[in-house]
Structure formats: structure tokens, C-alpha cells
Amino acid sequence: MSSAARRQPLGEGGGQTERAPERGRHEQPTSWPQEVSHTPSMSIGTVLALLKPEFPAVTLSKLRFLEEQRLVAPRRTGSGYRMYSRADAERIRYALTQQRDSYLPLRVIREQLADLDAGREVVPPSHARVVSRDGELVSPAAGARVSAQEICELTGCSEEELDEMARAGLIIADTRGRFPGRSVQVVQAALALSRHGISARHLRRVRTSAERDADTIDQVVAPTRAQRNGAARERGAAQASELAELYARLHAELLRSAVDELG
Incomplete structure (x- = not known):
């Protein structure tokens, strides 16, 4: 189970x-x-x-x-x-x-x-398999790089599905053919949407919007990151992470509002 x-x-x-209160034989749920x-x-x-x-x-x-x-x-x-x-x-x-x-x-x-x-x-379902260890999701550490095979093993994604996501720009490999660790979560979400008939090519705009928002965040935190001491760079990274969460929350609420308007 x-x-x-x-x-x-x-x-x-x-x-x-x-x-539940005591029931007779014929009253069992x-x-x-x-x-x-x-x-x-x-x-x-x-x-x-x-x-x-x-x-x-x-x-x-x-x-x-x-x-x-x-x-x-x-x-x-x-x-x-x-x-x-x-x-x-x-x-x-x-x-x-x-x-x-x-x-x-x-x-x-x-x-x-x-x-x-x-x-x-x-x-x-096998196509929704999530690998876990001791009850915890196995996901790459922050900053890790993973291979296409590792992504497929962790998400249950097929090579064909992964290639489609890469062609759509949802995940981007480096020169060695390895992907950022966060690609695992991206692939999981894209797989879930694909089961509702939304293909990777329909998600290109999501990636483009995310990159534009990242550019805006970079402009905000750039002065802090530009300082030479390590503490300032850490503050810049923390601020960027916080802003990303706020952007994600705003996008989610705007999307829910738009869906609610559909009736």
C-alpha cells in the first residue's frame, strides 16, 4: 500500500x-x-x-x-x-x-x-515512479549535475520523453551532456502535465517566462553580489532565492485566478 x-x-x-461508533454487522462502512x-x-x-x-x-x-x-x-x-x-x-x-x-x-x-x-x-503506475530511500525522495543535491540516464531512473521518464523536453528547452544540458540537478523536478512536473495532454512544446512559454523573471531578479541582487566579501555574496544568493519563491507564489495565484475566471 x-x-x-x-x-x-x-x-x-x-x-x-x-x-467510528459501534456498528452492527450491516452498518460497517x-x-x-x-x-x-x-x-x-x-x-x-x-x-x-x-x-x-x-x-x-x-x-x-x-x-x-x-x-x-x-x-x-x-x-x-x-x-x-x-x-x-x-x-x-x-x-x-x-x-x-x-x-x-x-x-x-x-x-x-x-x-x-x-x-x-x-x-x-x-x-x-510505473510511469509515475518516484525513487525513494527510507521513505525520502532521492533527488540531487543543490548544484549537482545529473546524466540523462539518472533523470530517467529517478522520474520514470523515457528517453524519448526526455529528448522532447530538451528540444522544448525545458531542460538544458551542459557541454558534457549533463543537466542541473533541479531538472529532476522539472521533468516530474512536465510528465504530470503530459498525462493531461499538455506536451513539452506547449511549455516553452513557461521556460521563457521563467528566464525573464530570473533576469529581473538578477538585476535586483546584482549590486549585492558584486561586493567582494563572501557574506555579501551569500546574502545575494539568499535574496535571489526568496525573490524566486515570491515570483512562483505570484504566478501560482495569478494562474488560479485566471482558471477561476474560466467558470
């Missing part, structure tokens, strides 16, 4: 398990996780607050979307309000974890939940 399925179920503080309460007791706002510490980007719209995609089925009150059980919250957490950590599309996650409901072992 996947690591997400084995995690401790959510409680009030995210770590305590709320056991048939959906996973069976050992957690299936009694609807939480509003959608309560579930959002429960998940926010672990998934800061989750929104009410996302919870409603997961319901539309049949990953969770909260009950409705007579007035039409959604009411969630602890088991519902666990299924949502499982889906969000699989999206975040393994970049799985909802179709695959829905199939995995169906397997869990039936008591079957969940086997991750």
Missing part, C-alpha cells in the same frame, strides 16, 4: 484518530478508510481548516472539485449544505498527497481509492 494510505488518520489536531468515523459531522469550512496546515494551497473550490470528480461523497443536509466525515477528510488528504508527491492525475487517484475500498493493494 502507498505511504499516503498508511499515514495516521486525521483527528482534531491532525494526528488523533476518531474512531464499505469505503476506505473503514477504521475511521463515517459519521458526517464537519462542514466544508471545518475540513478546509483541518487540511490547511498540511496543504496550504487547498481551497473550498478544490474540495468541491474533488467531490465533482467522485473522489469523495459528502452528505447533504436538508438545506443542501455539505457535511463531511473523518473518513471523507482522509480520502481528501490521500488525493492531495498523491497529487503533491507523485503528480498523479485524479483519474489514477480515483482508481487507487476504488482499490482501497475493495481492500486491494495499491500499486503506483
